Amino acid sequence: MKEVTLRQLEYFAAIAETRSVTEAAQRCHVSQAAVSLALGQLEEALGATLAIRRRGKGVALTAEGQAVAVRARQVADQIDGMSAAVNQVHGELSGRLVVGVFRTLALHIIPPLIDWFTSRHPQVELDFIEGAGPEVQEAVLEGRAQLAAAYEAQLLPDCEAEILRPTMRQVALSPEHPLAERDKITLADLAPYPAILVNEEPALQRTLAEFDRAGVTPTVRWRSASVQVIQNVVGRNLAYSLLMQPARQSPEGRPLVFRPVDGRMHSNSVVAALPAGVARSALVTETLVALRHHWAAESDGGSPVDMHVVFDPSKETPKD
Structure with missing residues (x-):
């Protein structure tokens, strides 16, 4: 050769x-x-x-x-x-870093990474590829990105997962919703009320499957691929939703509350998808550190892997 x-x-x-x-x-x-x-x-x-x-x-x-x-x-x-390596002696990193991001996680991935690398490693050329979970992992497998942020359920066979934050779907409600005062809510409780669900796979399929296992049929009035749109609809008390990432308020500024689902719900961790068998560079390692730090801060100094945080505007909670 x-x-x-x-x-x-x-x-x-x-x-x-x-x-x-x-x-x-x-x-x-x-x-x-x-x-x-x-x-x-x-x-x-x-x-x-x-x-x-x-x-x-x-x-x-x-x-x-x-x-x-x-x-x-x-x-x-x-x-x-x-x-x-030379720059690391002085505490700095450099080079090009491309991160794939599942579109519904972009709000939680892109801003903290830009903040982290801009303030700590300004010589790093940071860029992002947004898309569906399989698409951003394909970017990793094709060499167009070094890692991708997605959910565990989306993981492709040729990628290995580094868990960033275990999460579980919670019920997103307006404080004015009839179920908002409950500490826990069953899927049967939700069934009669209008829902707006995330129109992304496998999220939609998994959600409907969980209702089916519970023996109830949800009243799905609307679907959207935009979490921000869903938050606004919920904030207007027009529907509830089931979301992975809690928020104190909708983009329109209306308060939201998140309640755990009472019953068997499958966890679905936020993961960094990496090409299997490939050594991690210093930039990839730093990205993992940055994201874990971000979620630790959101947990108000607690563990970044708290799966049952309930966000309620009447309580002191960190900003999402």
């Missing part, structure tokens, strides 16, 4: 992330010809086609390309890590 160079892997990692030879060249500060040449040399050295150029549609990775992309990303991270 011909020699594989670090430069070839660095350029291919950029192609895998951007899905464009042009953008990869811009990111690596070289010409398109240099990137194209490196890609051809890497394919020749490995004896496999790694990428297919599609006119007007960028670059698509082959199955072999996807497998190589994860390793190329790791090598690129290690190259960046040499400079980062």
